[in-house]
Amino acid sequence: MLDDHRMTLGASELRARATEQGAELAALAGRASLVSGGPRRLLVWSERWRATVLSTPPTRPPADPELLSGMTAFREIASRADAARMEGRPVPALEREQRRLERQIRSRTLHMRGEAPGGGDRFDVGRLLERLGDEVRLVELAVLDGRVQVLLCGQGRVRRFEAGLLADAETEAEHVQAGLRRLAHPGAEGRLAVVEAAGRRLEELLLGPAAAHLGGGPVVIVPPGRLHRVPWALLPSLRERVLSVSPSAGSWLRARETAPPPDGRHVLVRGPGLATGGAEVPELAGRYACATVLEEDEARVPRVLDELDGAALAHIAAHGTFRADSPLFSSLRMSDGPIVVHDFERLARSPYRIILSCCDTALLASVGADELLGLVTALLPLGTAGVVACSAPVNDAAVVPLMLALHKGLGAGLSLAEALRDARAALPGDALHQATGWAFSAFGAA
Structure with a gap:
């Protein structure tokens, strides 16, 4: 009944928010599976209310003139507010509008x-194990x-292993995030050892004894919504692996x-106001001779969306910019204003x-039972098979040498996860570049 209700929205x-109504049922089923159902049953119920928004594409907004004009006005006001902030002018009136x-x-x-x-695709453990084969390991938490x-x-x-307490892991993940913020600036090399030590503690809390059973092949991590900010490449057993992250095993x-x-x-695409000016883009344009390059006045939202489609x-x-208060207004700044998640949801195919x-x-914002809203999760149901993001x-x-x-x-011919693993290894060994590599993750399977 909850599935049917959710899909009418x-x-x-x-x-995403409607799944909160099923959280208690999912938790009850999980406890029952832990007692008598075995690891497979627990996996099925773990998937039951995890990232269900990604099981089907969202309903695309209609060609509503009022909605389209509202989006255009929003971009103009947001662009004017950004310009005013950069010039030190007051922005309360613009922010209100x-x-x-x-x-x-x-x-x-x-x-x-x-x-x-209906509730979208039903999760099939057998199909998952067949796709994983003998080399790939998927770790669902x-x-x-x-x-x-x-x-x-x-x-x-x-197989099931018991690790640490979620609250302890969340606290440690916040310490890691604070350390990475410090390491993003030159002169913070002394924090590197602290961040690495926090990574070792995170591994104990999140993987526990399972870390010794990962094999030597690629690993896919499926974390709960509350742990989506963990930089998984920092964990010692994952640091030199082909590693990808997914909101759910089904996705x-x-x-x-x-x-x-x-x-x-x-x-x-190269947006305005970057410290390096998006220095990797001109070199990449030389590598991809037939690529469409959008920069300066050409990097406008309508043109960018048109070129991204397919x-x-x-x-x-x-x-x-991530908007915790309204995650679907999280944005990327283009020359005429922000391109937001609502814009991406209008694509025929991302x-x-x-x-x-x-x-x-x-x-990403964690909402509902175990759902995530943000840029990455907007793309995955619309045809995107792989994302690299920070x-x-x-x-x-x-970032420039990492991207190159x-x-x-x-x-x-490598996948995103393989290429990101090799790119991290190719960076200089100083704290600044190491932290930059850890901050990026590959999502999906492409």
Whole structure:
């Protein structure tokens, strides 16, 4: 009944928040599985209310003239407010108008109805294990009564290990985030050992004895929503691996089975105001001779969205802003104002692979039972099979060599996760560059 109700809602935000009604049922089923159902049953119930928003694309907003004009006005006001802040001028009136427009846009999107009943694809453990094969391990972290249960999937079976307390892991993850923020600035080398020690403690709390059973192949991490900010590449057992992150095992499966678009278009976007000016974009334009390059006045939201639709690979160098108060207004700054999650949801098909080389683009809001709202989760149901994004502030200059090395790997035929692993290894060994590499994650399976 809850599934049917959830799917009558057109807005992804409402679908996510509606799952809160099933949280108690899911927790009850998880406890029962822990007692008598075995690891496979616990995995099924862990997936039951995890990232359900990603199981089907959101209902696309209609060609509503009032909504479209509201989005245009919102972008103009937001752009004027940014310019005023940079010049030190007061912005209260502009901020009030921006909030009014946001309320108007949100109200219209929340009233959309869903297109189909039912709960989307049903999770199949056998299908997951077949796709993982003998080499890949998927680690799903379930939380029952405040303790992390590690479900290790691979080699045709699911094993369960008990790790630490979720509250302790959240505290340690906040310490790591604070350390990475410090390391984004030169002169903080002394913090590197502190951050690495916190990474070792996080591994004990989140993986426990499972860390010794990961094998030597690629690893997929499926964390609960409250741990989405963990920089997983910092954990010692994951640091030199091919590593990807997924909101759910089901969304990883869908990404794995998503076919790339036939035309193979590449799009490179450079937004305004970057400290390096998006220095990697001109060099990447030289590597991808036929790429569409959008910068300066050409990097306007309508043109950017038009080029992104159905692209094989998109690289966006632009300032990112995460909105914890309203995650679907999280944005990337273009020349005419912000491009927000609501804009991405209008795409017929989002890029097959997308790289976001700016701060905080992987930040997500945890809502409902175990749902995530933000830029990354807006892209995955719309045809994106892989995303590289950042969960912490980073040093713009240090990002450039990481991005160039990442694209070198992609040019050699590697997946995003493989290319990111090699790109981290190619960086200088100083604290600034190491922290930059840890802050980026590969999401999905492409």
